[in-house]
Amino acid sequence: MAIGVPRKRQRPTGPDIEPGAADLELQLTYPGKRPAADILRLDPVEVTCLWRSPEPTNNRLYFAENSGVLSALARDPGICGQIRLIYIDPPFATQTAFHSRGLDHAYEDTLAGPDYVEFLRTRLILLHRLLADDGALYLHLDNKMAFHLKIILDEIFGSECYRSFITRKKCNPKNYTRKQYGNVSDYILFYTKTKAWVWNRPVEPWTEGRDREYQYVEPGTNRRFMKVPVHAPGVRRGATGDMWRGMQPPPGKHWQFPPSTLDEMDARGEIFWSANGNPRRKVYLDASEGVGVQDIWMDFRDAHNQNVCITGYPTEKNPDMLRRIIEASSNPGDLVLDCFSGSGTTLAVADQLGRRWIGVDNSREALRTTLKRFADGTTPMGDFVGKRGSKDKGDSNANGNTTLDLFAAGTSAAEETGSEAPKPHHHPIRDFTLWAEHALAAEASPIVHEWTTRISRGGNGVAAHHFVQRTGRFRSRWASAFPSSGSPMG
Ligand SMILES: C[S@@+](CC[C@H](N)C(=O)[O-])C[C@H]1O[C@@H](n2cnc3c(N)ncnc32)[C@H](O)[C@@H]1O
Structure with a gap:
């Protein structure tokens, strides 16, 4: 066994160090890198409330561009410094347009190089500001940009707050014919805001032997x-x-x-x-x-076999992986945030585990999918095969593909069980407020209307009248959309 004696480096740390200045010894320089102070002054988004649950709730879903939402949250004393856990799974700079399994456009992943790094750095600086002192951030990336972002995270959090570089096996082995090794892994970078953080040590049962x-x-x-x-x-x-x-x-x-x-x-x-x-x-x-769980995770592949239940959203992550992260780095009642929430995996698992949550995504397909998941849960992957809607069931999208209704027959988990009631094991989520960026509210309205109709028909206790029209009384500037005094998050 190698013997090494740790030696501590002395360098400035602490709350007075501005994000972006924590690790001055090693920095990534690129064109267009803005001062952290400018990022922290970004304009907050203006939002409209589209729906609120009958009961008071702390959970929020935003259909909005995330930097404006994060700026608004950073100005809300009821939220800023209260977030215990952030998991984000942003675009990976793949230069790809992603579609759902129903071939509906979900989102573009076309940023590259400095533009991509600065896009993520902007969000990470705001996220660092939002974290509680004992909070943690998990950033999910693949091999393309993970190493650039490791340096950026060291700048923002300080390298002493770096905890783990987790390798996740994302898929089954590929039959590679290229002259290189098959790529089956991606990475999760784990940082904490300070040196004292919430940690519920995850363990795996002893394997035989x-x-x-x-x-x-x-x-x-x-x-x-x-x-x-x-x-x-x-x-x-x-x-x-x-x-x-x-x-x-x-x-x-x-x-x-x-x-x-x-x-x-x-x-x-x-x-x-x-x-x-x-x-x-x-x-x-x-x-x-x-x-104790190690930093190679083999058990959380994406939905690459027929047994996994999915929403059909592209790039959705394995809920069991989110369960591990949420259980390890937060406690019941804590506030969890995902500002690239996609199909709502983080939000659904956080809700099941009794955490409060905030989700943000600016994709219409992500909103549709998240609301469907909240109402009906996920569906076994095999059931998506051959169940594309026929023209009489859905609309045509811009590519001429038929798009399925949000709750169209043949796609919903409810139909599988032969009733409109949610699956017996499904825990419907209806305890949240839904906000849309002003510019996106009109786009969201039909989706939300369809959803409220569905849930009131489904008899799960939520009446459609809680749907708030875009022009209704909740249309407001951000300040009133993020109540600071007596905030439910306080
Ligand atoms: C990799 S997917 C996240 C998938 C998610 N983890 C899941 O399990 O479904 C990335 C998401 O980021 C969203 N996104 C990208 N840029 C965004 C932005 N500026 N603001 C809000 N959402 C954004 C995309 O719409 C997409 O849904």
């Missing part, structure tokens, strides 16, 4: 255990560097616990003494919840 590592059996109790050192790398001047039982920690090491704690552990029989008097700590199999 792993328990063989617990090779010793304690006489008397028959408990299986393994032996691990009682010391750790690094010299300490406090109690963990003191003598214990007449022994100094080995050179370059310190005790893992103060001598008084080691005494208590020994009294409980938790220290194993070798024949020549060396102490080792016993780690019991029955006290272990499993093995």
Whole structure:
């Protein structure tokens, strides 16, 4: 085993360091890079309330360009500094136009180079401002821009707030004929706002055979255990560097616990003494919840097999992956934000886990899909095959493709169960307010109208009259759309 002694770098940190100036030693320079202060002064968006749930709610869905929403949220004292977790899965600079499985246009991913980096940096500076001091950000990217954005994130958060670079297996192996290795991975960069952050250690159950590592059996109790050192790398001047039982920690090491704690552990029989008097700590199999999750995630492929339930939105992520992230980095009641929310995966999982949420997306197809998911849940992937709508069921889009109605027969989960009621395992989401950027409100209105009609027909307790017409009384400037005093987020 390699032995290394960590050495700490001294450099300025703290809340007074302006985002964009935290890591002055190493920066990415490119044309068009704006001062962070200018980004923090961006104009907030003007929004219209399109719908609100009958009960007061903290959850918000915005059909809007996200930088204006983030600017508005950053001015709201009820929100700014209150967000515990941000997960974003932005466009990856793929130079692609994405369509849903129904061939409806979803969004363009055409930015590249400096324009792309500055687009994301702008949002990341605002997101950093919005995070709670013990909050975390997860940025999902692929190999094209992940390394550029690692440098940008170090600039904004400070490299000492970098936590993990997670590799996710995104698909099954491809039968590559190119002269290179098959690309099956993408990446999630995990940063925290400060050095104290919410962390519910995720563990995976022991796989068969792993328990063989617990090779010793304690006489008397028959408990299986393994032996691990009682010391750790690094010299300490406090109690963990003191003598214990007449022994100094080995050179370059310190005790893992103060001598008084080691005494208590020994009294409980938790220290194993070798024949020549060396102490080792016993780690019991029955006290272990499993093995801590590592930074390679193999189990969260996108919907590439017929068993996975999906919405049909392109690039939608695996809900189980979001469950892992949300459970690890937030607690029930916490506020979770996704400002590239797409089909609403983050929002739906956050809601199931009892978190409050804010979602933003400026794609009409994303709005349609999210509302459908909230009402009906997801659908087994295989059911999308061969179920394109016929002309009498839907409209034609600009490409001449037939588009399906939001709740058209043959596409909804409700139809699968033979009724309009949601699936038994589906948890309908109706506890939120829906806002649209003024310029997009007219586009959203028919989708929202169709949705409110559906949910009131479905008998899930939400009446269509909560739909607020674009010209109605909730049309307002951003200031009244983001109530600061007595804010429900406060
Ligand atoms: C990769 S998809 C997100 C998919 C999502 N994670 C899911 O599970 O469905 C990226 C999303 O970002 C949205 N988007 C791109 N630029 C945006 C912007 N400036 N403001 C708001 N949304 C944006 C796109 O419409 C698209 O839905």
